[in-house]
Amino acid sequence: MKNTTIQQFFKKFPSDEACLEHIMKTRYGLESKCPKCEKKTKFHRVKSQRAYVCQWCGWHTYPCVDTPFESSRTSLQLWFYAIYLFSTTRSGVSAKELQRQLGVTYKCAWRMGHEIRKYMAEVDGDNKLDDIVEVDETYIGGKKEGKRGRGADGKSIVFGMMEKDGDIMTKIVDDVKAKTLQPIIESNVEKGSEIQSDELRSYKSLNKKGFKHKTVNHGQKEYVAKDGTTVNSLEGFWSRLKLSIKGTHIHVSKKHLAKYASEFEYRFNSRSCPEAMFEELLNSFEKPSLK
Numbered sequence: 001m002k003n004t005t006i007q008q009f010f011k012k013f014p015s016d017e018a019c020l021e022h023i024m025k026t027r028y029g030l031e032s033k034c035p036k037c038e039k040k041t042k043f044h045r046v047k048s049q050r051a052y053v054c055q056w057c058g059w060h061t062y063p064c065v066d067t068p069f070e071s072s073r074t075s076l077q078l079w080f081y082a083i084y085l086f087s088t089t090r091s092g093v094s095a096k097e098l099q100r101q102l103g104v105t106y107k108c109a110w111r112m113g114h115e116i117r118k119y120m121a122e123v124d125g126d127n128k129l130d131d132i133v134e135v136d137e138t139y140i141g142g143k144k145e146g147k148r149g150r151g152a153d154g155k156s157i158v159f160g161m162m163e164k165d166g167d168i169m170t171k172i173v174d175d176v177k178a179k180t181l182q183p184i185i186e187s188n189v190e191k192g193s194e195i196q197s198d199e200l201r202s203y204k205s206l207n208k209k210g211f212k213h214k215t216v217n218h219g220q221k222e223y224v225a226k227d228g229t230t231v232n233s234l235e236g237f238w239s240r241l242k243l244s245i246k247g248t249h250i251h252v253s254k255k256h257l258a259k260y261a262s263e264f265e266y267r268f269n270s271r272s273c274p275e276a277m278f279e280e281l282l283n284s285f286e287k288p289s290l291k
């Protein structure tokens, strides 16, 4: 099954040229109105540059501008293949693995991985959450297992919000104080939504901010409250995220954690098959603002 898909990949994108044409097609079309002379034109390929030219006025367009490949000399086919690997590997792709599969330097593989993660976050977008929303925080990395707020040296704190049967959104935070977490909730969750959390004090007074706040008492070994309140879905996401980071990347610095988290956010939110995810990623290069 996987082999067939790899075959399909190389059939669809047999060369750099095919990849560039794909980008041009999705962004401008090979035949469309020229933004400069406004005539209907056929864009011709400019040799030795990643560019096309209007058949009438000679206006050049560079379809890779504002894509992850803009300033990269790595072949477009390798980029597309890297995106393919990110779409088909559930637990993510390490720089080492990219280096091995693409035959590029580690430095190049590392940079590609980060550009692709940034791009996945862009495609994912950040729509406000609504209805019933679980909120929770987790600690990642660092040397020792730390308790909430204490002994968490060297760990990064990830705060998450997940709509019931909907999207998840994560943010890296410096602490779990009310004045840190509540503004994030206020700007990312629609007012009037029901917020479900554990008994962390920082979540108290959400009722006063226009939310319906419900609590599950983890201190009492309660995981689903009698009224159904729970943060179990979010905790499931945390454990998958941690397993993937541990298994794939070994260590992720605080500085880069947000990008890894958003990669998994996108994977979770798209909930689609790898092929569909790949399609979406390859068809979402946003149109540049024409100057």
Ligand SMILES: [Zn+2]
Pocket: 034, 035, 036, 037, 038, 039, 041, 054, 055, 056, 057, 058, 059
């Ligand atoms: Zn023109």
